[in-house]
């Protein structure tokens with residue numbers, strides 16, 4: 001049974017959630033919309049489809065402490081960081097970002113399980129929101145993601161004046177238990193109009209032939225990486241806005257009388273990525289660039305039942321300073337059907 | 340027109356390589372590219388070519404002569420890189436390309452226009468076709484910030500100039516700097532804290548900056564002792580930007596790339612512009628990249644130099 005909430009009651013509904021749980025939602029700060037702590041004073045921006053950073057930070061933050069070493073005279077006290085023990089709600093996640101959590105799960109929840117990530121996943125309730133106005137940079141449809149039917153613990157659809165909810169898990173159902181029931185059919189029209197736009201998206205039908213795992217060597221050795229990577233700044237914007245990039249580095253911060261060991265997002269686009277004693281095996285930007293796209297389009301699917309590790313959110317299309325992105329790679333290197 | 344001229348140049352020297360922009364997937368995609376005689380037809384120059392090709396030249400050095408398209412603002416960066424001996428002037432045939440201001444796709448999106456399929460210029464109006472219908476917007480409302488503070492349409496370095504330019508500068512470019520100066524230290528601190536706390540340390544500002552041309556940045560170097568892949572705390576978050584602003588002091592041409600590329604919309608250019616304004620005030624007007632071979636006031640010495648530390652204390656006057 002679906003539930004519904006008049007839109008004007010949304011602030012009160014959110015306030016109700018925030019009284020017992022931490023609430024994270026797309027809010028505007030300094031002119032940018034990102035997932036951040038919601039309070040009554042926040043500017044909620046459910047009209048913004050793509051936050052700058054993806055929602056993954058709620059489970060895999062950019063920087064997080066692992067352990068503290070503190071000098072006490074001649075002894076060193078060791079304080080491992082604690083995992084999250086409180087519940088939180090992540091509100092307003094789009095279908096692409098919701099899929100990214102499933103991809104991250106495959107990495108962080110497979111043996112050995114990452115305790116920090118696992119605790120956040122266990123304590124988080126994901127409320128998704130269907131994409132009323134998909135944008136030209138969206139290409140989620142290529143990865144079997146339906147913006148009109150987002151996953152998560154609780155899915156939501158927004159019309160002019162109403163928010164509709166469909167619970168997919170008990171956690172999700174608990175959030176909307178107090179709301180009025182309604183008929184499933186009430187969202188059909190909204191869903192149809194979203195799907196109509198999704199079908200019209202300019203990048204909705206990319207040809208991914210040739211990126212399956214068994215073409216690994218061909219794709220790796222393709223001479224066109226040289227040209228594709230030419231303008232790449234090696235900046236890491238694409239990586240840090242991406243919902244599925246999952247690499248991290250472990251760093252020490254010397255606090256004078258102790259060490260704070262933290263992990264932070266890393267980017268394969270950086271020159272010191274996975275630096276080893278002998279140096280690096282990706283000496284130029286060509287190899288680094290290739291790594292990012294091979295990982296998303298070839299290595300990940302070949303290790304994960306054919307699932308690509310791009311969800312087509314299009315953030316890198318909007319943010320790459322050089323307009324050098326994954327769709328260029330797919331279109332350039334994909335095997336043309338007539339070939 | 341530009342491509343025709345470039346083809347003419349090929350008749351004298353078929354070994355030329357060309358540096359310009361190429362159209363991509365979205366209406367705004369213009370990727371810096373290097374072209375040969377065969378691929379030259381793909382070169383494009385239009386109102387979306389906001390990126391500065393001067394820094395890109397550093398990674399495109401070959402033994403061939405390079406023909407490069409430079410906008411007026413890009414020409415300052417080119418000169419500065421030649422002054423710093425990172426580029427050799429003789430290796431380039433510089434085509435100064437006219438500029439009527441470049442369009443900022445992000446600004447169009449921020450107005451709420453979504454699903455943009457194409458953008459057509461009709462005089463002072465942009466006709467925008469979207470997934471949700473057609474709409475119009477005045478061109479001048481969505482120019483890049485750097486174009487609103489344009490240094491002028493004269494190419495400071497060019498072997499030839501193609502195309503027309505139009506003035507796009509509006510108002511006083513130091514207006515926001517003056518506002519920041521007028522704040523109390525606490526207000527100013529709060530302003531920069533809010534802005535810099537948005538930083539995701541993607542390094543796009545640094546990597547796009549033509550004045551940041553170190554082969555290995557200290558912040559990337561594990562042996563430097565200050566390697567900084569992510570800020571561990573607020574202090575480190577600020578530090579990167581302030582060190583960077585000081586490192587480019589006197590060499591920053593105010594090209595605006597840092598703010599243009601920042602995915603979080605941080606107005607980084609204001610840090611540099613503040614320093615430019617102070618340098619001008621203390622040592623007389625100076626524009627980095629005005630000509631090749633200049634000595635900038637911070638690396639030069641004259642007996643008449645002012646002593647800012649003696650004249651000003653603690654940020655006050």
Ligand code: SF4
Nearest residue numbers: 232233235236238320
């Ligand atoms: S692809 Fe674009 S965003 Fe990614 S590192 Fe290269 S220049 Fe930066």
Ligand code: SF4
Nearest residue numbers: 242310311313314316
């Ligand atoms: S690669 Fe780009 S489009 Fe794909 S998930 Fe990452 S940011 Fe989104």
Ligand code: SF4
Nearest residue numbers: 411412438440486489
């Ligand atoms: S700053 Fe001036 S010269 Fe440069 S792109 Fe803008 S308008 Fe053109």
Ligand code: SF4
Nearest residue numbers: 538539541542544601
């Ligand atoms: S471009 Fe912006 S987000 Fe990226 S490092 Fe620079 S200031 Fe930070």
